[in-house]
Amino acid sequence: MAWFPRPYGPAMDTSRSRGTTAKTLRSAALAVLLTAGAITVTAPEARGESARTETPVASTSPVAGVAESVVRVKVPLPASFGDRPAACDWLSYLRYRSTDGPAASADADRILVAQPGILEGAGAFDSVARNTVARAAEQGRHIEFWALDRRSNCLEDHAGIASGDEHTAVDYYYRGKQVDGRTFAGYVGNDRLGWMAKLGIEQTVRDQYDLLAAELPDQGLRKRKVLCGGHSLGGVITGYFAAADFDGDPATTTDAGYNQCAGYFALDTTVSTTLGDLSGSMPGDTNLPDVGLGYGVVQAGLDSGVLPRSLSAPVLLNPETMTLLAIAGVGAVQDPGGEADLPSYLPVNTNNEATNRFLFSKDTATFLTGSPAVKDFRLTNAAVLGALLDDNSVPLAFLQSSVGFFDGGPITDKNFPAANGSSQQPGLFGVEYKAIPAQPHGPLYTWRNYDRVGAADDSGYKSADGTPFTNAGKEVTDIGELARSLAQQPLDFTEQYFPTKLVTDLELATSPQVKRLVVHPDGLTVNPTLTVLAGDGLLAGRIPPDLHPVVADGYQHLDVLTAAPVQNNGRPEPTSTNLARFAAEPK
Template sequence: MLATAPTADGAPGSTAASSRTETPVASTSPITDVVETQVSLRVPLPVSAGIRPERCDRLSYLRYRSASGPASSAAADRILVAQPGILEGAGAFDSVARNTVRAAAEQGRHIEFWALDRRSNCLEDNTGIASGDTGKAVDYYYGGREVNGRTFSGFVTSDQAGWLAEVGLEQTVRDQYDLLAAELPDQRLRKQKVLCGGHSLGGVLTGVFATWDFDGNPATTADAGYNQCAGYFALDTTISTSLDDLQGNDGDMNGGLLPERTVPDTGLGLTVVRAGLRTGVLPRFLGLPVVLNPETMNLLAIGGLAARNAPDAESALLDSVPSNVNLETTARTLFSKDAGVFLTGRPTIRDFRLTNAAVLGAFVDDNSAPLAFLHSSVGLFDSPGGGRIVDKEFPVSNDVQGSPALFGSELKAIPDEPDGPLYTWRNFDRVGAPDDPVHRSENGTPFTTAAKEVTDIRELARSLSEQPLDFTEDYFPTRLVTDIQLIDEPELARKLVHKNGLTANPRITFVAGDGILADHVPEDENPVILPGYQHLDVLTAAPVQNGGGREQISVRLSAFADRP
């Protein structure tokens, strides 16, 4: 197919041959009446972006539609287009997309869900994970093994990604506009059928998109972002143009969506920050020496693969990867019972017998993992052999909670018998079952209850490892977040021409009841509060919840899409 591409300076108006591909995605999801494809279009970056891999001149998304619905997107009743959050890729939307498309089909409506992938994801090499074999994946990334004729060339460094210094707020919203214009050339059809939204940071990106002027002429409005959408949806976020809108009464900046000082408080402004990115003084993508960087996020996907293939088998994953400083310190940060264990490094996670599901749960569950914006409610550790499960007092104590926006508010638990019995994982729907031993904190309070658990760890593992477009975003562009935090600078502010765009269309807002934004969303948003949900649960929650009820985002979002 031919599609419109931007000119060299990024402005619309010229045409260029632009290949479009749509590839079926094989899935093991139990929801089999939803068709998933990967769509990719060639939409080149401006020449000024500099040298980059050819694959980075493409835009991609995951398209979900009902198997009984029309094959053409233009014939769908509605199309939901979702922007991912920070450090997040299109694959993270798999569960909520399937659940919502199915819920609409049950009511006789055929909607589509498009999960967008940002350009930076083109830097990821998912070849090893896509093999579907945990051993092959580890050998591919760490042993020089060839998979499908390819060998791993290493994780990309900031110096190798100079072009990311040009991928900021303007390019990100332009990419969404260009993709919509290419896939649905009739603007009137977009205005009638497209619902724009996102998760976490994706809500702010949607707000910016809604107010943006795309043709450089404020007097014309057919190109305005809000006129590409019939409505907005917010998944644990708000549709706004500033992270300040998510600042809570406790002073935690943006509800924990981003570190408070992602941009140094230098007062130097946009020009100097961009110069720092272009020269490499500032890193071109976000990352930390441990916990959050391309290698550790890639390991999370491998962990998802292991838990998907053999959830109840004793894990050998951490014994099979190298013992480098990054992985060892990350494991110590995520799996230390207290400060003493963290400082001494003994015992390590390698000293415990854990199933593959238990390893994954340790890294992402709200009763285990320390970082709230990574939390899902997927169950709890268990041990049929009677192994002790005790309070996890690092990095904050269960007695004295730290910032909920950073660490969450749930009691943390951890296995306590190295070289002892096998520790398993009690899935979300087995918490509170007759055979549940009800593991308790030292003060006698259960670490969790059925009402606090909403996501199936097997489906989370599948989403982490099965999607051709990754669940995580290993190379999140620093410029995107610096632009957002400096959005009041004149160069950016003058692009947000259509301030009325934020209120021009109806919206629906969902808030995780136990998540990082529970106390941060303005009351005038009239949010749908989801009890027991954490920040990622709004994307991953199971279609049938504990107690037998339907998952409410899919039910209510599909109903919202059915509005005139």
């Protein structure tokens, strides 16, 4: 399956230029960590002979009136990609629709199709998808929300998480114990990822086009009913999709990306063909190659395997730690108020030890000595998950959500890897002060959910400089629902194998090989766009006014996806409310 079978005329660069891609400073602490060795895995095989499968998903979500299913459509990669698991010739998405609405997608009033951000899977859209469908139904409209999974997610082995038991999951991924007769074969090494060397922006937007054409064959219907968008990096992917041409003839435009969409939506991102608006979304200390080498050298390195074909880092950002987030979600669903044993039940290895130190050290001395360690504190399962993803705990902005705060004992400042109130605090680390339990071997630290922050019994914890760590206006996501999205989705919340080529392509946007993909530059502005930005997210302090965005106050980068349907001010959640309103407008 060849895209762009012949060269085009001079390419036009219509990238929004609000600055070059931000280069994050490498933390000195991270530099001393060792990369955990990867081992190979056999990817799950696609089952059945049908070219399309759709399986209902049972859910415990409190949002009523929304049906969910996982859809898989067989769309084989071109032969030029080489050997890959059979499962990787399928595209997958989560389909959300009103239970009172039509069974056929083509009969829905509108269909929102969402591209995930970096290191993100379809499961991350669970809350915003349900909230948007439900909000539209309240207005008498039956819409659908399709949360797309990138093709590379075919490599993930979800069996341990799907068991629904935290200990079973740890035993499956670490101790060779079977789940339903299946044994975990390990994480996929770079030598098994040769086919991903070609999995860049060109194939990513082609996958979206092929999926839409397969599911909604009538182009006129797509143009009337489909809204294309995404979160974070998904906004840039949407920009390239809008500007793309899919039949090799730029003179015919029914196949153009912008003619597959009635409008665009951007969630804490912009619809563009540049990474300039996503400062802080690209983690530091990953194994990204130096794009200063040029497109040809980078591509040769990916093809040969000299360069890593999947994005990873020694701490937090690798398949093992992405799996750990889901395991913590399982524990928080299973027994949120129960005392956690995950930190001690996990086997000790370089990756786990380094990650735990990075996330749970109050200062540099604690990081270097490893004492006190996370296993020295008594934490509930909910508090473990909060420590991993809350904006007052995790020191990486693109992984932050606002799910509440620690409770149950004394709290102190977390001044590692950046000191609270320092100039390093914004950007990569986020704007909020970081906190950590202060007393090892002491009280059982619990988690105060978002809707109990500011209540009469709230201790109102403050930093050493007197700054309150949080308040009700800055807490927006229900930790129980975040846990459910991590633990109970058939397509993961996180992404274990993010294609390196997808990022290097976008960082090399001015190279001829990437510029040629922008065939219809006017496609980025020909359709109406809804932009919803997190008030404390990636664009905090530099929100471009020309976009006329909706700003969700107090939200972090993930909150635009995970926020609860009713906020602490009693008002409906703004992301889903505005998406439902946008879907109701004539285009």
